[in-house]
Amino acid sequence: MATTSKALARTAAATSSTTLYTVPSSTTTVVTNIVVTNSAATAATFTITLDSVDLFKTVALAANSTAMFDLKQVLATTKIIAGLASATTVQFHISGVEIS
Numbered sequence: 001m002a003t004t005s006k007a008l009a010r011t012a013a014a015t016s017s018t019t020l021y022t023v024p025s026s027t028t029t030v031v032t033n034i035v036v037t038n039s040a041a042t043a044a045t046f047t048i049t050l051d052s053v054d055l056f057k058t059v060a061l062a063a064n065s066t067a068m069f070d071l072k073q074v075l076a077t078t079k080i081i082a083g084l085a086s087a088t089t090v091q092f093h094i095s096g097v098e099i100s
Contacts, residue, residue, distance in 0.1 A: 001099060001100070002099070002100050003097055003098070003099050004097065004098045004100075005095070005096075005097050006095070006096065006097075006098060007093070007094070007095055008020070008021040008029065008031065008081065008094040008095060008096045009021045009081065009083075009092050009093070009094040010091075010092070010093055010094075011091070011092055012088050012089075012090070012091055012092075013046060013083060013084060013085030013087075013088060013090040013091065013092055014084055014085075014088065015084060015085065015086065015087070015088065016084055017047075017049075017082050017083070017084045018082060018083065018084060019080050019081070019082050020048075020080075020081045020082060020083050020092060020094060021080065021081040021094065022078065022079075022080045022081075023075050023076065023077050023078055023079050023080070023098075024077070024098065024100070025077055025078065026077060026100055027077055027098050027099065027100040028074060028075070028076055028077070028098075028099045028100075029074070029075045029079075029096050029097065029098050029099070030072060030073065030074050030075075030096050030097045030099070031050065031071060031072075031073045031074075031075065031081065031094060031095075031096040032070070032071065032072065032095055032096045032097060033068065033069060033070050033071065033094075033095050033096075034048065034068075034069045034071070034092070034093070034094050034095075035066060035067070035068050035069075035092075035093040035094075036048075036059075036061060036066070036067045036069075036090060036091070036092055036093070037065070037066045037067075037090065037091045037093070038061040038062065038063060038064065038065055038066075038087070038089055038090050038091075039064065039089045039091070040063055040064070040087055040089035040090075041063050041064065042063050042087075043060060043061065043062050043063050044060075044061050044085055044086045044087040044089065044090050045058045045059060045060055045061065045085065045086045046058075046059055046061060046083065046084070046085040046086070046090050046092075047059070047083060047084050047085070048081065048082070048083040048092070049081070049082045049083070050073055050075060050079070050081055051075060051079040051080065052080075052082075055073070056069075061090065081094060
């Protein structure tokens with residue numbers, strides 16, 4: 001059994017729901033932390049779903065701020081992490097471990 005720590009997603013948010021990461025075949029992924037930043041001078045909101053279930057739903061993020069979340073969420077083969085924000089100035093940084 002191989003275990004690989006990795007960046008699952010490092011990307012700017014889109015304003016409509018977009019797939020950020022898909023669990024590869026024959027793999028289980030454990031999401032370990034999520035960092036969301038807003039580099040704009042105005043507040044924004046973001047949503048992140050794991051396997052179509054809201055993890056964070058329209059969460060407010062102040063101007064020029066960062067929100068950090070430590071968690072342990074398991075995703076099975078082919079499941080996805082998706083996200084969106086009210087502005088493209090929001091960045092998602094999602095880390096985890098892939099187990100194959």
